[in-house]
Amino acid sequence: MSRAGSNNSDGVMAPTAPVIVVDGFLPPDLALAMRRDIQAHFANPAQHRPETHQVWNYWFVPGSYTYLRTTPEKIIEQGRVEAFHNALRDWSIAVLGMARATWPYLSLYVSGCRQNWHNDSVNGRFGFVYSLTRDERRTIGGETLVRREADPFRTHLARAAVGDEFYQAIEPRFNRLVVFDDRLPHSVERVDGSMDPVEGRLVLHGHLSEAGTVVAGALSEEMITPPLLELLGQVREELSAEAALYNGPLTLRITVAAGGMVAACEVMVDRVLHPDPGHVEWEPLRAKLVGRFKGLRFPAAGGETVLIQPLLFGGPLGQG
Ligand SMILES: [Fe+2]
Numbered sequence: 001m002s003r004a005g006s007n008n009s010d011g012v013m014a015p016t017a018p019v020i021v022v023d024g025f026l027p028p029d030l031a032l033a034m035r036r037d038i039q040a041h042f043a044n045p046a047q048h049r050p051e052t053h054q055v056w057n058y059w060f061v062p063g064s065y066t067y068l069r070t071t072p073e074k075i076i077e078q079g080r081v082e083a084f085h086n087a088l089r090d091w092s093i094a095v096l097g098m099a100r101a102t103w104p105y106l107s108l109y110v111s112g113c114r115q116n117w118h119n120d121s122v123n124g125r126f127g128f129v130y131s132l133t134r135d136e137r138r139t140i141g142g143e144t145l146v147r148r149e150a151d152p153f154r155t156h157l158a159r160a161a162v163g164d165e166f167y168q169a170i171e172p173r174f175n176r177l178v179v180f181d182d183r184l185p186h187s188v189e190r191v192d193g194s195m196d197p198v199e200g201r202l203v204l205h206g207h208l209s210e211a212g213t214v215v216a217g218a219l220s221e222e223m224i225t226p227p228l229l230e231l232l233g234q235v236r237e238e239l240s241a242e243a244a245l246y247n248g249p250l251t252l253r254i255t256v257a258a259g260g261m262v263a264a265c266e267v268m269v270d271r272v273l274h275p276d277p278g279h280v281e282w283e284p285l286r287a288k289l290v291g292r293f294k295g296l297r298f299p300a301a302g303g304e305t306v307l308i309q310p311l312l313f314g315g316p317l318g319q320g
Contacts, residue, residue: 016269018181019146019168020095025130025177030083035132035174037076042197056108067113067188072106072204084204088128088177092208096179097251097268097308098125099214102206109142109201114190117147120182124207125249125271127182131172132202139193142201143169144178147185151277172201181271182207183248210249210310217305219256219298224307227296235292242285247314248272250286252293256305260298265290272313 025031041053055075056068072081081104089101102124120127129144145167152166163169169189170178180186191201213228215221251269254262267290274282289311298305 016096016271018149018184018271019170020179021170022091022177022179023173024175025091026084026087026175028175030080031132031175034076034080034084035134037080038132038202039198041075064116064118067115068108068110069105070108072104075106081204084130088130088208091177092126093214093308095268096126096208096249097210097214097253097310098208098249099211100209101128102208104128104130104204104206107201107203107205108197109188109191110197111139111192111195111200112190113188113200114141115186115188117185117187119185120207124182124209126179126208127186128206128208129172129178130204131174131176131178132204133172133174134199135174137193138196138199139191139201141189141191141193142172143189144172144180145169145187145189146180149184172203179208181248183273210251210312212310214308215305217256218258218301218303219305223299223301224256224305227298228307228309231292231296235289239285239289242281243313246272246274246282248312250289250311250313252290252309252311254293254296254307254309256296256298256301256307258301258303260300262294262296263304265293268308269310 026034055070057070059069060066085101085103089099092098092101133142147167148165152161156165170176188201193199213221213224215224248271249269250267250272253264253266253268255264257263267286270286272282272286293309
Protein backbone atom coordinates (compact mmCIF):
# COMPACT_ATOMS: atom_id res chain seq x y z
CA MET A 1 0.00 0.00 0.00
CA SER A 2 1.23 3.49 -0.79
CA ARG A 3 1.74 5.77 2.14
CA ALA A 4 0.17 9.20 2.27
CA GLY A 5 3.33 10.77 3.54
CA SER A 6 6.52 9.82 5.32
CA ASN A 7 8.19 10.80 8.54
CA ASN A 8 11.41 12.73 8.19
CA SER A 9 14.19 12.61 10.80
CA ASP A 10 12.39 15.12 13.04
CA GLY A 11 9.32 12.91 13.20
CA VAL A 12 7.35 15.52 11.25
CA MET A 13 5.20 14.13 8.50
CA ALA A 14 6.09 15.32 4.99
CA PRO A 15 3.19 16.91 3.11
CA THR A 16 0.77 14.33 1.78
CA ALA A 17 1.36 13.33 -1.83
CA PRO A 18 -1.16 14.86 -4.27
CA VAL A 19 -1.77 11.45 -5.87
CA ILE A 20 -1.86 8.09 -4.05
CA VAL A 21 -1.98 4.84 -6.04
CA VAL A 22 -2.91 1.58 -4.29
CA ASP A 23 -2.56 -1.56 -6.41
CA GLY A 24 -4.47 -4.67 -5.41
CA PHE A 25 -6.83 -2.56 -3.32
CA LEU A 26 -9.56 -5.17 -2.74
CA PRO A 27 -9.11 -8.86 -1.95
CA PRO A 28 -8.81 -10.47 -5.41
CA ASP A 29 -11.95 -12.61 -4.90
CA LEU A 30 -14.11 -9.55 -4.39
CA ALA A 31 -12.58 -7.61 -7.30
CA LEU A 32 -13.03 -10.62 -9.59
CA ALA A 33 -16.62 -11.17 -8.45
CA MET A 34 -17.42 -7.53 -9.29
CA ARG A 35 -15.80 -7.94 -12.68
CA ARG A 36 -17.81 -11.13 -13.28
CA ASP A 37 -21.04 -9.23 -12.53
CA ILE A 38 -20.07 -6.71 -15.21
CA GLN A 39 -19.26 -9.47 -17.73
CA ALA A 40 -22.58 -11.17 -16.95
CA HIS A 41 -24.46 -7.91 -17.51
CA PHE A 42 -23.04 -7.52 -21.01
CA ALA A 43 -23.29 -11.24 -21.95
CA ASN A 44 -25.95 -12.50 -24.37
CA PRO A 45 -26.71 -9.08 -25.91
CA ALA A 46 -29.53 -10.46 -28.05
CA GLN A 47 -31.48 -11.27 -24.89
CA HIS A 48 -31.15 -7.91 -23.10
CA ARG A 49 -34.47 -6.60 -21.79
CA PRO A 50 -35.55 -3.04 -20.94
CA GLU A 51 -36.00 -3.76 -17.23
CA THR A 52 -32.49 -5.20 -16.85
CA HIS A 53 -30.49 -3.28 -19.44
CA GLN A 54 -31.85 0.24 -19.86
CA VAL A 55 -29.59 1.41 -17.06
CA TRP A 56 -26.88 3.64 -18.53
CA ASN A 57 -26.97 7.43 -18.47
CA TYR A 58 -25.07 8.74 -21.49
CA TRP A 59 -23.51 11.77 -19.80
CA PHE A 60 -22.58 14.25 -22.47
CA VAL A 61 -21.64 17.80 -21.52
CA PRO A 62 -20.22 19.53 -24.62
CA GLY A 63 -16.54 20.33 -24.10
CA SER A 64 -16.41 18.58 -20.73
CA TYR A 65 -17.71 15.03 -20.35
CA THR A 66 -18.54 12.15 -22.70
CA TYR A 67 -19.16 8.81 -21.00
CA LEU A 68 -21.76 6.41 -19.64
CA ARG A 69 -22.53 6.20 -15.95
CA THR A 70 -24.92 4.42 -13.64
CA THR A 71 -25.55 3.41 -10.06
CA PRO A 72 -23.26 0.39 -9.59
CA GLU A 73 -25.79 -1.88 -7.88
CA LYS A 74 -27.75 -1.99 -11.14
CA ILE A 75 -24.86 -4.04 -12.56
CA ILE A 76 -22.87 -5.35 -9.57
CA GLU A 77 -24.41 -7.21 -6.65
CA GLN A 78 -25.33 -4.71 -3.93
CA GLY A 79 -23.36 -6.52 -1.19
CA ARG A 80 -20.18 -6.31 -3.26
CA VAL A 81 -20.58 -2.59 -3.83
CA GLU A 82 -21.15 -2.19 -0.09
CA ALA A 83 -18.00 -4.22 0.64
CA PHE A 84 -16.05 -1.92 -1.69
CA HIS A 85 -17.54 1.19 -0.09
CA ASN A 86 -16.70 -0.07 3.43
CA ALA A 87 -13.13 -0.96 2.42
CA LEU A 88 -12.72 2.48 0.88
CA ARG A 89 -14.05 4.25 3.98
CA ASP A 90 -11.78 2.20 6.25
CA TRP A 91 -8.80 3.04 4.04
CA SER A 92 -9.76 6.71 4.00
CA ILE A 93 -10.00 6.84 7.80
CA ALA A 94 -6.68 5.01 8.25
CA VAL A 95 -4.70 7.02 5.69
CA LEU A 96 -6.46 10.38 5.41
CA GLY A 97 -8.51 10.57 8.63
CA MET A 98 -11.57 11.23 6.49
CA ALA A 99 -14.65 9.17 7.24
CA ARG A 100 -16.98 10.20 4.42
CA ALA A 101 -16.93 8.41 1.05
CA THR A 102 -19.68 9.16 -1.44
CA TRP A 103 -21.62 6.20 -2.85
CA PRO A 104 -19.76 5.52 -6.11
CA TYR A 105 -20.84 5.90 -9.68
CA LEU A 106 -19.97 3.11 -12.06
CA SER A 107 -18.71 4.65 -15.30
CA LEU A 108 -18.03 3.11 -18.66
CA TYR A 109 -15.82 4.64 -21.34
CA VAL A 110 -16.05 3.04 -24.78
CA SER A 111 -14.30 4.32 -27.88
CA GLY A 112 -14.59 8.14 -28.09
CA CYS A 113 -15.38 8.65 -24.39
CA ARG A 114 -13.30 11.05 -22.31
CA GLN A 115 -13.32 13.76 -19.65
CA ASN A 116 -11.85 17.18 -20.22
CA TRP A 117 -9.77 19.05 -17.60
CA HIS A 118 -11.72 20.12 -14.55
CA ASN A 119 -11.39 20.21 -10.78
CA ASP A 120 -13.72 19.09 -8.01
CA SER A 121 -12.72 21.69 -5.41
CA VAL A 122 -16.25 21.85 -4.00
CA ASN A 123 -17.14 18.15 -4.38
CA GLY A 124 -14.61 16.56 -2.02
CA ARG A 125 -11.14 16.81 -0.49
CA PHE A 126 -9.90 13.82 -2.49
CA GLY A 127 -11.29 12.13 -5.58
CA PHE A 128 -11.20 8.33 -5.86
CA VAL A 129 -11.14 6.15 -8.97
CA TYR A 130 -11.21 2.37 -8.54
CA SER A 131 -10.71 0.41 -11.73
CA LEU A 132 -12.50 -2.74 -12.82
CA THR A 133 -11.01 -2.37 -16.30
CA ARG A 134 -9.35 -5.43 -17.81
CA ASP A 135 -5.55 -5.27 -17.87
CA GLU A 136 -5.52 -6.87 -21.33
CA ARG A 137 -8.02 -4.97 -23.46
CA ARG A 138 -8.68 -4.07 -27.08
CA THR A 139 -8.72 -0.34 -26.36
CA ILE A 140 -6.13 2.33 -25.63
CA GLY A 141 -6.46 5.43 -23.45
CA GLY A 142 -8.60 5.79 -20.34
CA GLU A 143 -5.70 6.95 -18.14
CA THR A 144 -6.59 9.26 -15.27
CA LEU A 145 -4.52 12.40 -15.83
CA VAL A 146 -3.73 14.60 -12.83
CA ARG A 147 -1.90 17.89 -13.28
CA ARG A 148 1.40 18.42 -11.45
CA GLU A 149 1.25 20.99 -8.68
CA ALA A 150 4.05 23.17 -10.08
CA ASP A 151 3.14 26.08 -12.34
CA PRO A 152 3.33 24.51 -15.85
CA PHE A 153 4.42 27.79 -17.45
CA ARG A 154 6.86 29.36 -15.00
CA THR A 155 8.67 26.14 -14.11
CA HIS A 156 9.55 25.49 -17.78
CA LEU A 157 10.38 28.96 -19.05
CA ALA A 158 13.81 27.99 -20.43
CA ARG A 159 13.59 24.28 -21.17
CA ALA A 160 11.50 21.88 -23.17
CA ALA A 161 9.00 19.70 -21.34
CA VAL A 162 6.43 17.16 -22.47
CA GLY A 163 3.51 15.07 -21.19
CA ASP A 164 4.31 13.69 -17.79
CA GLU A 165 6.20 16.79 -16.68
CA PHE A 166 2.85 18.58 -16.81
CA TYR A 167 0.61 15.78 -15.54
CA GLN A 168 0.73 12.31 -14.04
CA ALA A 169 -0.99 9.63 -16.16
CA ILE A 170 -2.32 6.66 -14.20
CA GLU A 171 -3.43 3.62 -16.17
CA PRO A 172 -6.77 2.07 -15.19
CA ARG A 173 -5.19 -1.21 -14.01
CA PHE A 174 -7.57 -3.84 -12.63
CA ASN A 175 -8.12 -3.54 -8.84
CA ARG A 176 -6.16 -0.26 -8.65
CA LEU A 177 -7.34 2.59 -6.44
CA VAL A 178 -6.26 6.12 -7.33
CA VAL A 179 -6.86 8.93 -4.85
CA PHE A 180 -5.94 12.52 -5.66
CA ASP A 181 -6.37 16.04 -4.32
CA ASP A 182 -9.75 17.13 -5.70
CA ARG A 183 -8.47 20.68 -6.29
CA LEU A 184 -5.93 19.53 -8.88
CA PRO A 185 -7.09 19.74 -12.49
CA HIS A 186 -7.69 16.23 -13.79
CA SER A 187 -9.13 14.55 -16.86
CA VAL A 188 -9.53 11.17 -18.53
CA GLU A 189 -7.61 10.32 -21.71
CA ARG A 190 -9.92 9.52 -24.61
CA VAL A 191 -10.53 5.80 -25.10
CA ASP A 192 -10.12 4.42 -28.62
CA GLY A 193 -10.51 0.97 -30.11
CA SER A 194 -13.14 -1.71 -29.72
CA MET A 195 -16.75 -0.64 -29.16
CA ASP A 196 -17.34 -3.74 -27.02
CA PRO A 197 -18.20 -2.45 -23.51
CA VAL A 198 -16.21 -5.19 -21.75
CA GLU A 199 -13.10 -3.79 -23.48
CA GLY A 200 -13.76 -0.26 -22.20
CA ARG A 201 -12.65 1.65 -19.11
CA LEU A 202 -14.88 0.64 -16.19
CA VAL A 203 -14.40 2.47 -12.91
CA LEU A 204 -16.11 3.14 -9.60
CA HIS A 205 -15.51 6.74 -8.63
CA GLY A 206 -16.52 9.50 -6.23
CA HIS A 207 -15.15 11.71 -3.47
CA LEU A 208 -13.72 11.50 0.05
CA SER A 209 -14.12 14.14 2.72
CA GLU A 210 -13.97 14.70 6.47
CA ALA A 211 -16.75 13.66 8.84
CA GLY A 212 -15.59 15.17 12.12
CA THR A 213 -13.41 13.59 14.80
CA VAL A 214 -12.73 9.85 14.63
CA VAL A 215 -12.31 8.30 18.11
CA ALA A 216 -11.03 4.85 19.02
CA GLY A 217 -10.05 3.62 22.48
CA ALA A 218 -10.94 4.06 26.12
CA LEU A 219 -12.42 7.58 26.08
CA SER A 220 -16.01 7.96 24.88
CA GLU A 221 -17.03 10.64 22.41
CA GLU A 222 -18.87 12.49 25.23
CA MET A 223 -15.63 12.60 27.23
CA ILE A 224 -13.47 13.99 24.47
CA THR A 225 -15.93 16.51 23.02
CA PRO A 226 -15.84 19.32 25.66
CA PRO A 227 -12.02 19.81 25.77
CA LEU A 228 -11.76 19.38 22.03
CA LEU A 229 -14.52 21.89 21.23
CA GLU A 230 -13.02 24.38 23.62
CA LEU A 231 -9.62 24.16 21.95
CA LEU A 232 -11.09 24.32 18.42
CA GLY A 233 -13.02 27.47 19.42
CA GLN A 234 -9.89 29.10 20.88
CA VAL A 235 -7.77 28.21 17.87
CA ARG A 236 -10.40 29.55 15.49
CA GLU A 237 -10.49 32.84 17.36
CA GLU A 238 -6.73 33.27 17.78
CA LEU A 239 -5.60 32.20 14.36
CA SER A 240 -8.45 33.26 12.10
CA ALA A 241 -6.52 36.18 10.57
CA GLU A 242 -3.36 34.12 9.98
CA ALA A 243 -5.36 31.17 8.63
CA ALA A 244 -7.64 33.15 6.29
CA LEU A 245 -5.68 32.66 3.08
CA TYR A 246 -4.94 28.96 3.44
CA ASN A 247 -6.91 26.25 1.70
CA GLY A 248 -7.08 22.51 2.30
CA PRO A 249 -7.10 19.83 4.97
CA LEU A 250 -4.71 19.19 7.85
CA THR A 251 -5.41 15.97 9.74
CA LEU A 252 -3.90 15.37 13.17
CA ARG A 253 -3.61 12.00 14.91
CA ILE A 254 -3.62 12.47 18.66
CA THR A 255 -2.73 9.69 21.08
CA VAL A 256 -4.14 10.23 24.57
CA ALA A 257 -2.54 8.24 27.40
CA ALA A 258 -4.68 6.53 30.04
CA GLY A 259 -4.08 9.42 32.45
CA GLY A 260 -5.58 11.98 30.01
CA MET A 261 -2.35 13.62 28.80
CA VAL A 262 -1.56 13.78 25.09
CA ALA A 263 1.28 11.32 24.45
CA ALA A 264 1.71 12.20 20.75
CA CYS A 265 0.28 14.47 18.08
CA GLU A 266 1.30 13.60 14.52
CA VAL A 267 0.43 15.24 11.24
CA MET A 268 -1.34 12.54 9.24
CA VAL A 269 -2.32 14.63 6.24
CA ASP A 270 -1.12 18.03 5.18
CA ARG A 271 -2.64 19.36 1.98
CA VAL A 272 -2.86 22.97 3.18
CA LEU A 273 -1.79 25.38 0.47
CA HIS A 274 -1.35 29.11 0.19
CA PRO A 275 -2.13 30.95 -3.08
CA ASP A 276 1.41 32.35 -3.10
CA PRO A 277 3.83 29.49 -3.98
CA GLY A 278 6.68 31.43 -2.31
CA HIS A 279 4.85 31.57 1.01
CA VAL A 280 6.93 30.08 3.85
CA GLU A 281 4.92 30.73 7.00
CA TRP A 282 2.73 27.64 6.99
CA GLU A 283 5.10 25.31 8.82
CA PRO A 284 5.48 27.56 11.89
CA LEU A 285 1.69 27.96 12.01
CA ARG A 286 1.25 24.18 11.71
CA ALA A 287 3.78 23.66 14.53
CA LYS A 288 1.82 26.14 16.68
CA LEU A 289 -1.39 24.18 16.02
CA VAL A 290 0.26 20.86 16.86
CA GLY A 291 1.59 22.43 20.06
CA ARG A 292 -1.92 23.48 21.08
CA PHE A 293 -3.25 19.96 20.55
CA LYS A 294 -0.34 18.51 22.53
CA GLY A 295 -1.46 20.66 25.47
CA LEU A 296 -4.97 19.17 25.57
CA ARG A 297 -6.05 17.43 28.79
CA PHE A 298 -8.76 14.78 28.87
CA PRO A 299 -10.34 12.86 31.76
CA ALA A 300 -8.43 9.78 32.92
CA ALA A 301 -9.64 6.53 31.37
CA GLY A 302 -8.88 2.82 31.55
CA GLY A 303 -6.49 2.90 28.58
CA GLU A 304 -5.17 4.75 25.57
CA THR A 305 -7.36 6.62 23.06
CA VAL A 306 -6.57 7.70 19.52
CA LEU A 307 -8.33 10.74 18.05
CA ILE A 308 -8.15 11.71 14.42
CA GLN A 309 -9.01 15.36 13.94
CA PRO A 310 -9.35 16.89 10.46
CA LEU A 311 -8.90 20.68 10.38
CA LEU A 312 -10.15 22.46 7.27
CA PHE A 313 -8.84 25.71 5.89
CA GLY A 314 -10.73 27.71 3.30
CA GLY A 315 -14.23 26.80 4.40
CA PRO A 316 -16.58 23.87 4.04
CA LEU A 317 -17.27 22.08 0.78
CA GLY A 318 -19.97 23.28 -1.56
CA GLN A 319 -19.29 27.00 -1.00
CA GLY A 320 -16.76 27.65 -3.72
FE1 LIG B 1 -13.46 14.85 -11.45
